[in-house]
Amino acid sequence: MFRLHRSILRPSALQTRTMPAPAMRDLARRLLDYEAVAGESSVPTEFAALRVYENLRLHLCTLAGVAGFQSLASRGLTLAKSEAPELSVVQIAADGRLQGLEHLEPQTEKGREDEAGVVLIAQLLGLLFTFIGGALTVRLLQNVWPDAAVEESRIANGRDA
Amino acid sequence: MSTQDKVTIHQLPTGVPGLDEIVGGGLPEFSFNIIAGSPGSGKTTLAHQFVFANATPERPAVYFTVLGESAIKMLRYQQQYTFFDPAKLPNSVRFINLSHVVLEKDLGAVLEEIIKEVEKANPAVVVVDSFRTMVRKARAEVSDMNLQAFIQRLALFLASWQATTFLIGEYAEEELQDNPIFTVADGLFWLRQSTERNSVVRKLQIIKLRGQASVPGLHTFRITSEGLQAFSRTFGLTRHVKRLPDRRRLTFGIPELDKMLGGGIPAGDSALVAGSSGTGKSVLATQFIAEGLRQGEPGIVAVFEERPQAYAKRAGSFGLDLATPQKEGKLAILYLRPLDLSVDETMHSILDAVQQIGAKRLVIDSLAGFEMALSPGFRADFRESLYRMIFALTGIGVTILSTVEVDESFTKFPFSTYSISFLTDDIIRLRYVSIDGQLRKIMVVVKMRGGNHAKDIREYEITSKGVVIVGGRLTEYQHLITGIPDRLSRSNLEKEPARKREGKSKG
Numbered sequence: 001m002f003r004l005h006r007s008i009l010r011p012s013a014l015q016t017r018t019m020p021a022p023a024m025r026d027l028a029r030r031l032l033d034y035e036a037v038a039g040e041s042s043v044p045t046e047f048a049a050l051r052v053y054e055n056l057r058l059h060l061c062t063l064a065g066v067a068g069f070q071s072l073a074s075r076g077l078t079l080a081k082s083e084a085p086e087l088s089v090v091q092i093a094a095d096g097r098l099q100g101l102e103h104l105e106p107q108t109e110k111g112r113e114d115e116a117g118v119v120l121i122a123q124l125l126g127l128l129f130t131f132i133g134g135a136l137t138v139r140l141l142q143n144v145w146p147d148a149a150v151e152e153s154r155i156a157n158g159r160d161a
Numbered sequence: 162m163s164t165q166d167k168v169t170i171h172q173l174p175t176g177v178p179g180l181d182e183i184v185g186g187g188l189p190e191f192s193f194n195i196i197a198g199s200p201g202s203g204k205t206t207l208a209h210q211f212v213f214a215n216a217t218p219e220r221p222a223v224y225f226t227v228l229g230e231s232a233i234k235m236l237r238y239q240q241q242y243t244f245f246d247p248a249k250l251p252n253s254v255r256f257i258n259l260s261h262v263v264l265e266k267d268l269g270a271v272l273e274e275i276i277k278e279v280e281k282a283n284p285a286v287v288v289v290d291s292f293r294t295m296v297r298k299a300r301a302e303v304s305d306m307n308l309q310a311f312i313q314r315l316a317l318f319l320a321s322w323q324a325t326t327f328l329i330g331e332y333a334e335e336e337l338q339d340n341p342i343f344t345v346a347d348g349l350f351w352l353r354q355s356t357e358r359n360s361v362v363r364k365l366q367i368i369k370l371r372g373q374a375s376v377p378g379l380h381t382f383r384i385t386s387e388g389l390q391a392f393s394r395t396f397g398l399t400r401h402v403k404r405l406p407d408r409r410r411l412t413f414g415i416p417e418l419d420k421m422l423g424g425g426i427p428a429g430d431s432a433l434v435a436g437s438s439g440t441g442k443s444v445l446a447t448q449f450i451a452e453g454l455r456q457g458e459p460g461i462v463a464v465f466e467e468r469p470q471a472y473a474k475r476a477g478s479f480g481l482d483l484a485t486p487q488k489e490g491k492l493a494i495l496y497l498r499p500l501d502l503s504v505d506e507t508m509h510s511i512l513d514a515v516q517q518i519g520a521k522r523l524v525i526d527s528l529a530g531f532e533m534a535l536s537p538g539f540r541a542d543f544r545e546s547l548y549r550m551i552f553a554l555t556g557i558g559v560t561i562l563s564t565v566e567v568d569e570s571f572t573k574f575p576f577s578t579y580s581i582s583f584l585t586d587d588i589i590r591l592r593y594v595s596i597d598g599q600l601r602k603i604m605v606v607v608k609m610r611g612g613n614h615a616k617d618i619r620e621y622e623i624t625s626k627g628v629v630i631v632g633g634r635l636t637e638y639q640h641l642i643t644g645i646p647d648r649l650s651r652s653n654l655e656k657e658p659a660r661k662r663e664g665k666s667k668g
Binding site: 072 | 251
């Protein structure tokens with residue numbers, strides 16, 4: 001079940017400065033899974049990360065402005081690169097768009113490319129939690145994925161179960 | 162035009178405690194308002210309070226952020242206030258950043274973007290924060306005429322779309338002249354921070370508000386974890402119905418003193434107990450409150466120099482139980498936070514307590530402590546403020562007893578260092594006298610506006626039961642009020658009754 005509950009998603013300041021908290025990573029993975037299911041099955045998993053990112057970008061640009069989102073995303077990417085070096089090919093454009101995620105080379109280790117996307121989204125969410133807190137981040141995510149609860153229950157019943 | 166022909170202008174709650182009273186009941190619906198002031202004066206917080214008080218999912222608030230404080234940081238800080246309700250985001254309260262449009266395009270594009278979002282959301286409230294930075298950027302590129310046209314179109318559009326609008330800007334007061342935005346605006350709210358010595362006082366002024374009468378002048382406000390709280394100069398009493406005069410006498414429970422007062426302090430009076438340190442002013446004031454409680458009259462004690470627990474404990478040492486009536490909600494001991502206080506804030510606290518417990522008696526202990534608790538800027542107006550406060554409180558039927566410390570002098574007999582005796586109806590003066598090698602205490606009722614009172618000078622002691630008047634009138638001394646009396650000789654004492662007899666027979 002895709003649940004956005006702030007009590008379990010409260011990273012410590014130190015965690016968000018270094019690596020995403022497990023809860024944040026779990027949330028990012030769930031969002032990617034959601035988008036993967038929502039999209040076509042043939043779409044590569046890194047595209048799911050791109051879709052999650054794009055959804056966040058569109059909503060956050062409205063809230064914080066293009067420059068505001070761009071700087072937040074750049075910080076998230078920098079933090080993510082230290083954990084997933086393969087993200088070094090990825091860049092944030094001036095308009096906040098993500099460039100280069102499609103160029104991620106397949107990793108020998110199973111699921112690594114998927115993991116890079118999870119790390120990036122988790123870092124971005126972690127920054128949001130740090131800056132605006134759990135309640136507002138959850139409200140924002142619920143606004144981006146309004147039907148996620150319904151869809152996630154389907155995921156929980158199907159894929160996760 | 163008759164009343165029924167007039168259009169009804171609905172008023173919206175401002176969400177700021179005390180501000181509705183100041184603006185004349187609430188903010189006019191569909192009005193186009195400016196919140197101006199220096200950085201850190203509380204403009205954004207005021208707008209947020211209005212937004213959260215009025216936004217609904219059906220008629221949301223759209224908050225445009227432009228080139229000012231980062232929206233993320235604004236949310237980070239604003240959510241610390243208790244009025245901020247995250248559940249209202251984003252359905253009822255929507256934040257939209259227009260910085261990129263302002264930076265990359267012209268005013269026409271900005272207006273188009275605002276129109277697009279307003280038509281989409283159908284908001285009841287629109288805020289542009291900061292409008293000033295947007296205009297400043299535009300001013301560098303367009304003529305004043307174009308700017309004026311933009312403001313005109315924006316105001317017309319938002320009013321037509323039935324939105325109540327706030328434009329926020331960092332303006333200096335010199336800019337009030339020749340600025341089209343102030344001409345177009347229906348309401349102009351100016352927030353100030355004035356610094357005096359080490360003290361900062363926040364003040365709010367409604368410079369302009371079309372369609373209704375606001376309370377003129379500068380009103381103090383404070384920003385706490387609950388956001389802005391404004392304190393009207395009228396103390397919010399315009400909505401209170403004045404009580405009919407009640408001329409009962411309020412006793413102290415000190416029989417001899419009550420007799421001296423002709424039965425007690427007339428209800429609704431402002432009485433002053435003046436004396437130097439240690440003469441028992443506070444004890445007398447506590448006895449006044451305790452006697453009221455004994456008679457079923459709720460009371461309030463406003464203390465400035467000690468904490469309520471210490472005050473109640475000290476009363477207990479005189480056999481006066483203040484703890485029980487406090488628990489029962491019949492007594493409130495208000496410890497008004499020292500430093501940087503305004504009279505209006507003090508009044509607000511006292512009035513709240515008066516309404517809450519239905520207080521009949523109020524003790525202010527002491528005026529010196531009260532003055533010290535005020536910000537230096539307010540101390541200059543202490544007498545005027547005190548006048549407003551006393552007038553307002555006695556007007557709703559509260560009987561006030563204030564204590565004031567006076568410097569002892571062997572040549573003068575002052576009632577107050579504040580020259581405020583004209584503000585008080587009744588004055589009881591306490592002082593030390595040197596008699597028979599002892600420092601003893603005397604009291605005299607100096608003034609009672611409401612009627613006759615004893616002229617006697619009486620000696621009193623402070624015992625375990627509080628102030629107790631001992632003996633009768635001090636007839637054996639003259640020059641008592643100098644503090645160094647002369648004992649009358651036996652022959653003079655014998656002449657005294659004879660003089661009285663003569664006086665009576667002449668009368």
